[in-house]
Amino acid sequence: MKVIVCKNYEEVSKESAKIVADVMKKKPNAILGLATGSTPEGMYAELAKMNAAGEIDFKDITTVNLDEYYPISPDNDQSYRYFMNKNLFDKVNIDKSRTNVPKGDAPDGEKEAERYEAYVRSLGGADIQVLGIGRNGHIAFNEPDEELVPVTHVTSLTEDTIDANARFFASAADVPTKALTMGMGTILSAKKIIIIATGANKHDAVAQMLKGTCTTKCPASFLNLHDDVVLVCDEAAYNG
Ligand code: PGA
Numbered sequence: 479m480k481v482i483v484c485k486n487y488e489e490v491s492k493e494s495a496k497i498v499a500d501v502m503k504k505k506p507n508a509i510l511g512l513a514t515g516s517t518p519e520g521m522y523a524e525l526a527k528m529n530a531a532g533e534i535d536f537k538d539i540t541t542v543n544l545d546e547y548y549p550i551s552p553d554n555d556q557s558y559r560y561f562m563n564k565n566l567f568d569k570v571n572i573d574k575s576r577t578n579v580p581k582g583d584a585p586d587g588e589k590e591a592e593r594y595e596a597y598v599r600s601l602g603g604a605d606i607q608v609l610g611i612g613r614n615g616h617i618a619f620n621e622p623d624e625e626l627v628p629v630t631h632v633t634s635l636t637e638d639t640i641d642a643n644a645r646f647f648a649s650a651a652d653v654p655t656k657a658l659t660m661g662m663g664t665i666l667s668a669k670k671i672i673i674i675a676t677g678a679n680k681h682d683a684v685a686q687m688l689k690g691t692c693t694t695k696c697p698a699s700f701l702n703l704h705d706d707v708v709l710v711c712d713e714a715a716y717n718g
Contacts, residue, residue: 479688479701480708483716487676491520494608494674494710498525499534501606501670507538511604511665512566513618514543514558517674518608519565526569536572542598543579544609544618544665547654548590548632550582556646557582580630580658587632591658595630598660603667611675615683615696619659622695628663632656662700671704675711681718684711 484490498521501508512518528534543558552559559579567577578597584590598604614622619633627633634656635643644650665671675684686696688709693699701707 479690481688481716482708482710484710484712486712487520490674490676490710490712491524494518494521494672495524495528497672497708497710498606498608499528502534502536502539505605506535507540508605509601509603510539510541511607511668512541512543512562513608513610514545514561515610517610517676521608521674522566522569526566529570536570539572540576540601541567541572541578542601542604543577544607545657545659546580546582548580548582548584548587548656548658550654552579552581552583554582556643582654582658587656587658591630591632594658594660595664598630598664599667603664603669605668606670606672607665607668609665609671609673609698609701611673611680611683611687611698613679613683615686615698617662617665617697617701619657620662620665620697622697624694626694626697626700627661629661630664631659631661633659662697666700666704668704669706671701671707673698673701673707673709675709675715677712678714678718680711680715684709684715685718 546558550557580594640653643653647653687698
C-alpha cells in the first residue's frame with residue numbers, strides 16, 4: 479500500500495482530489511466509486527472547483543456509491559443519495575442518470591443488493607474507488623465481525639451505530655435499522671483504490687491496516703489483498 483502523509487485536512491482533500499482527477503483526465507468516461515461521510519467532503523469541494531475551472535469534465539463519467547441506508551427515501555436529507563447530490567452531483571456537469579447509489583426505497587432490499595452487485599460487475603468494477611475508514615476499521619457498512627460478506631448485501635446496523643446516528647434523525651426510532659452495502663469483494667474489484675483518513679481517532683484502524691495482514695476484525699485490512707491502493711492521511715491519523 480502506498481502512503482501519502484499530509485499536514486492537515488485541507489492538504490488531504492487536495493491530494494485525494496488530484497488522484498481522482500488524474501484518473502478522469504486519462505479516462506474521460508471513467509467509472510468513479512464514491513463514498514459518503516465527513517472525510518471526503520473537502521475532496522468533493524476540490525473536484526467541484528476543478529470542474530468549474532474547466533480542468534476536469536464529468537460529462538461522460540459514471541459513478542457507483544458504496545452504500546445507502548435501508549429503507550430510506552432519496553429525498554430524506556440523511557440519505558446518502560441526498561449527500562451525494564448536495565456535495566458533488568449538483569455542483570458539477572454530471573449526467574445524473576449515470577450516478578448510482580443503492581436504492582434505499584427499493585421494495586425488496588435483497589433483490590436491490592443483487593441488482594446493484596450485478597450492475598457494478600457489469601461495468602467491470604470502478605476505475606477508482608474512494609473509501610473512508612471507520613474508527614473500528616469498517617469500510618462502507620462492512621463492520622468488524624467473525625465473517626465478512628464479499629458481495630453487495632443488506633446488513634443490520636449495530637445498536638451503537640443507530641445510537642450514534644440518532645442525533646441526525648427526529649428520534650432513534652426514525653433511524654433506519656439496515657443498510658445496503660457493497661461487500662469487500664465488490665470494493666476490491668476496483669482497479670485502483672484510494673482510502674482517506676484524517677484525525678487521531680482513525681489512528682488505530684489505520685495502524686492495523688498498515689500492518690499488512692488481513693483480519694475480519696478490521697475490514698480495511700482486506701485492502702492489503704489489492705496491489706494498487708493509496709492511503710492519503712494526515713499526520714494525526716498516521717502518528718496517533
Ligand atoms: P467519516 O466516516 O468520514 O465520517 O469519519 C468514515 C467511515 O465511517 O467510513
